[in-house]
Structures are given as C-alpha cells and as structure tokens.
Amino acid sequence: MKCTVSPSALGAALSLVSRAVSPRSTLPILSNVLLETTDAGLRLSATNLDLTITATVAAEVDTEGRTTVPARLLTDYVASLAEAPCQIELEPQTQVLRLRCGSHRTNIHGIDAVEFPPLPTRDAETTVELDAADLESAIGQTALAASGDEARPVLTGVLLQLDGDRLTLAATDGHRLAVRTLPIEKGPEPAVSVIVPARHLAEVARAVNAGRPRVAVTLSGARNQLFFTMRDVEISSRLIEGNYPNYAQVIPADSTTKVTLPATTLLRETRTASVLAKDAANVVRFSTHEGMLTLTTQTAEVGDDEAPLTAEVNGDDVQIAFNAKYVLDALGVVDAEKVELAFNGPLSPGVIRPVGRDDYLYIVMPVRVPM
Secondary structure (H helix, E strand, O other): OEEEEOHHHHHHHHHHHHHHOOOOOOOHHHHEEEEEEEOOEEEEEEEOOOEEEEEEEOOEEEEOOEEEEEHHHHHHHHHOOOOOOEEEEEEOOOOEEEEEEOOEEEEEEOEOHHHOOOOOOOOOOOOEEEEHHHHHHHHHHHHHHOOOOOOOHHHHEEEEEEEOOEEEEEEEOOOEEEEEEEEOOOOOOOOEEEEEEHHHHHHHHHHOOOOOOEEEEEEOOOOOEEEEEOOOEEEEEEOOOOOOOOHHHHOOOOOOEEEEEEHHHHHHHHHHHHHHHOOOOOEEEEEEEOOEEEEEEEEOOOEEEEEEEEOEEEEOOOEEEEEHHHHHHHHHHOOOOEEEEEEOOOOOOEEEEEOOOOOEEEEEOOOOOOO
16 A cells, blocks of 8 residues: 555544544454545544444555554544655555655554454445535534433434434433424435434534535445445444334423523523522522513522523413523524523423424423422
C-alpha cells in the first residue's frame, strides 16, 4: 500500500471512525483502525462489533493494500502534524506503516488486516433517503429521552418506525417520552420498526455536516443491522432485540390546561429555578392562575425562588411539579419560537410541544410533592 493524503482530512476521518474503537476490548485487533486503498481513496474503518464506522479520504493511490494500526496512536499522531502532503507506505512483510510528512519520518507497527473482523455489508436495497440535517435534529430531540440503564436494553435504544411517507423516532426511559416524525418520499412495505442504540444514533448525528447533505437508511436482509450511508461515511449499528413499549398509549388525547409562551423565556427561567432545586430532588413546581405561569422552587436548607411569567393560559388552573432536568432537556432541543405546555391535572403527564408544528412532542411524568 502506498498513497498520499492531507493530514487534516485524514485527521478528521480518524476522529470520526475512532469513536467506534472499543477501549476495553479483549481482542487487540479491535483497538486498531483498518486502512485500505480503494478507487475512491483511502478508506478507514473501526468497529466494536456492535458499531462500525467507515470513512473515505481523498488520496493519491500509487499501490493498493490494507493493514491495521492502533487507532488512538495514529489519531493523536496525525492530529499533531502540520499541513503538508503525507505519504503513507506499508511494508507488507513486517506490517510496518511508514509515514513521511514534512520533516517527520515515522514507523508504526501494525497487525495484518486479515485478522480484522469482516465488516457488515449492505445486502438489501436502500430503505429510505432523507435530509441528513433533519435526521440529525430528530436524533437530538429524541435520543436524550433514552434510558442509560442497561438492565432494560430496549429502553437504551430509539425506536425507528418506517411507515408510508413518515419516519418516526421515539425514545423513553419511563420518566419521559420524546417523539419526532420526519416526512419521507416512500417507506418500505410492510412498515418496519427497529430499535437502534441511542449512543449509535448519536454518532450518526455527529457525522452530519454541510458536505454530507443526504443520508440513506438501509436495513440488512437479516434485519439485525441498520446502515446510515452518507457521501464519504457509512455507519452501521447492530439492532437491539425485543419489543418496544407501546408509547402511543401514554400520549394524552386532550388536555384541560394549555399554556403558551416563548421557548427562550421558559428555558431561562426554568434553568434559574433549577439552581435552587438541586438540593430538593431537582423539583420545580409549575402553577397557573389568572393568565400567569409561576415557577416555584423551595428547599428547606437552601431557600426558595418564585418566578411569575406572562403567558397565554387556557383552561383550568393547575399546580404540577416536574424534574427540572427533564423539562430543560426538552426546551434545549425544541427548536421553536414558542412552546405549548399541556396539562391534565397534577398527577397526569405534561406535554411540551412546539407551537405551529405537529412533528414533535415531549411528555414528562409529574413528581408527586405536597403543593
């Protein structure tokens, strides 16, 4: 193998693919990144057997070949290089990778690529193609509601449903639920539902940029892998097996109280109230009265805070309490000028949704506290 690449381009690709490297694997080869030359340039791949990330870097290829080298070592080394053409050459007999860049002459010992696990392959037609920025937004708005508790694996994932002309992402940890829908041209028949680890979707979102405007989503023929393919990057994720809870039954059909106000105002005031709430289980009370929404925090050891906010209030007065973190998470990603809060009394879930759009909703379970 012999090729010439830009250190900055190589560094960016290494930063991306190395996120799939297993830091504590019992297999040394999984700590390596696979380098192989192709007609498109230099392709880099890393995997932990559940998540695989591949990126292709433009390169002048003189001789084709493939090898693996320690991912962290190569990433840190390339990141330190000045911008100058970097020549990469493999000594096949010794598996030593020789790099010449500027004044540096470097040898890195690798492991033969034959020991690298086979990469997942797309053996099915592309399921859907959509705007990558829209998918990035949808992931950010839903993955935050997934659980971090490995005792219930299905809740650590995000449910992806492809049905007709709509892609729906839903996630819940039992305390909150986030649902986002995206329009697609045409989904598969019959409809498809899969559970993707939330942390893997986060890597998909991280890979999106202006140079990767579209993403194709493909379900493997064995229905155990989902592929996200962009211009020069492909991310594949092993799916979580199991049945996802029927989240639709949690969504209230109607509400007795609706409150509308600017999203930035509610975000700022909830964040301020949460400062005192940290020593009181992070609980903030929301109450409506005479066209006002009041946020209240009370901690016996620290103090209290009250913030009356001007809002458009329709329906019955209500007093309800929430974990401030869950509310702040929603307000941080809602992406709307105004938000609507919908309540059905102090013991029913509260709903947060953007005003003027019906493609996103976030449901929070209330906290039982004396009012």
